[in-house]
Amino acid sequence: MAAIISCHYHHSCSSLISSKRIGSKLPTNCFVHLSTQTNNVASVRQFVPRCSSSPSGRGQWQIHQNREEGRSFSLRECAISIALAVGLVTGVPSLDMSTGNAYAASPALPNLSVLISGPPIKDPEALLRYALPINNKAIREVQKPLEDITDSLKVAGLKALDSVERNVRQASRALKQGRNLIVSGLAESKKDHGVELLDKLEAGMDELQQIVEDRNRDAVAGKQKELLNYVGGVEEDMVDGFPYEVPEEYKNMPLLKGRAAVDMKVKVKDNPNLEECVFRIVLDGYNAPVTAGNFVDLVERHFYDGMEIQRADGFVVQTGDPQGPAEGFIDPSTEKTRTIPLEIMVDGEKAPVYGATLEELGLYKAQTKLPFNAFGTMAMARDEFENNSASSQVFWLLKESELTPSNANILDGRYAVFGYVTENEDYLADLKVGDVIESVQVVSGLDNLANPSYKIAG
The missing domain is CATH 2.40.100.10 (Cyclophilin-like)
Structure with a gap:
């Protein structure tokens, strides 16, 4: 399996190579710059968040930073970082974060099935919806096709609306078929509010269907966001109190x-x-x-x-x-x-x-x-x-x-x-x-x- 990895000057390799920031309690990107030369100032000891920003003993980032101001980004250095990244998925010797020495891939790294299980959810609001302590399949079946509209809109021009229409129909069908299960999942104290949101969601999907029929692509994203806000509100209304005791x-x-x-x-x-x-x-x-x-x-x-x-x-x-x-x-x-x-x-x-x-x-x-x-x-x-x-x-x-x-x-x-x-x-x-x-x-x-x-x- 090939790992497809890209280098970006601002967001990846160069910041590790050329950073002038003094020690602090901060993280950076997960892939570090690796040097096999023990006298290279870019060798890495640790790659984890720290708190202080003082150059004294409070220094918190344990990174030997490059002391050459304005050191330019090079393809060779980025390639070395890529090699380390590939090591994460191939199991080749990687870097001991505490010493800078090479070591065999640790079981602390996730196995290949985790890495290739599917594209990660990157939308913050979607992550928050899925993080709610609920277990109601019916509302998730409404949520997913509405979220998929984002991918549908990546298609250029009005052709995207064909996919959006399928998404809307799937979500609308899931809401009609699963509404009773969704309502039964609402917390008793929040049921009236949850039902009100469901009514708004159903009406909003009809409006989105009309937007698609009118071929008004520009109006889709705003209506999608509105509908997903209703979905998130319904899901929050399913949480009945705080679900566990803090130690x-x-x-x-x-x-x-x-x-x-x-x-x-x-x-x-x-x-x-x-x-x-x-x-x-x-x-x-x-x-x-x-x-x-x-x-x-x-x-x-x-x-x-x-x-x-x-x-x-x-x-x-x-x-x-x-x-x-x-x-x-x-x-x-x-x-x-x-x-x-x-x-x-x-x-x-x-x-x-x-x-x-x-x-x-x-x-x-x-x-x-x-x-x-x-x-x-x-x-x-x-x-x-x-x-x-x-x-x-x-x-x-x-x-x-x-x-x-x-x-x-x-x-x-x-x-x-x-x-x-x-x-x-x-x-x-x-x-x-x-x-x-x-x-x-x-x-x-x-x-x-x-x-x-x-x-x-x-």
Whole structure:
């Protein structure tokens, strides 16, 4: 089997080769630059997120960075990176991330069946829909053909509408045939709202059918988004309360028991085409209640307001390192850094695992419920060797899915994903170090936050 891998100057090899960024608590792309020469400054020790951005002992990225300013990108160096990538799927000797030495492919890497199981879902809103703790086949059979409209629209011109029409008919038929099963899956307290959404969904599909018949291609995507929002709302109405108990040692921390959305407004410097941008971020407390709860609590404390973007290197955008010696949030009630555990939800499980990576648990083939699939995947940074050291530093992955497929990178199962940017995510790539977060505000779901520490006096 041949691995089809492409190199992009901005998003892959060059950022690893030419990065001038000092040590920090951040991840980059899953494929690292490999050198077989022991005296080459581009050799790699570790490739994981860290927290600090100081060049002192707080340095968190364990990467020997190239010290030559402006070092040019070369095909040879990219080819070496490709060779390492191919090693992930062929089993040839790869790189020991802790020493830089070659080693035989580890069982920590997923097997070939995982890698070729199908194209990953890259749409953040689709990932959020599939991450809901529900099991209702009927609504999924409505959801899938509506999502497939995106692929249908990749066909040029009006020919795309023929495929769209098939998608709409399939979704409409699934809704008519499965409506009773969908309604029976709604939580009793949310049933009236769910039925209202189903009525809107049914009417909206008739409207989309008319759009197709009118050959109005430009109107399809907007109506598709509207219908999928109804589907997502119905699916959320199937969740009856919070589905599990958080472990005793974490249950008094701020917990997001459900979903919340925040708007992050960033003032962009030195960009004539973009002065400011508002990023909508959906936080998933069903699969990461401690991690998402910690973030919402900090948002309500205005912790991130006025903070600069601290890393923007083509792989990630990161912030959250406060001024001063602290590497995280100092809780005024304890005068100590508040840390949270590593929290990973495995697909098929009812509750997250805490304090260990999936590799450490021997879950080499496990799929994460919130994967690093989407451009703008949001996760917590932490110390390299301390799983439970995350505090306030967060990052957004600027991900090339073709280079880092789900569960074939070093991030899934090792870092806690807790949300996705769902609006204006493409503009994350335009952010630079020094751009200022003017504000982060919760726009929905604040009532899902339990144990809000920001309400404690003082």
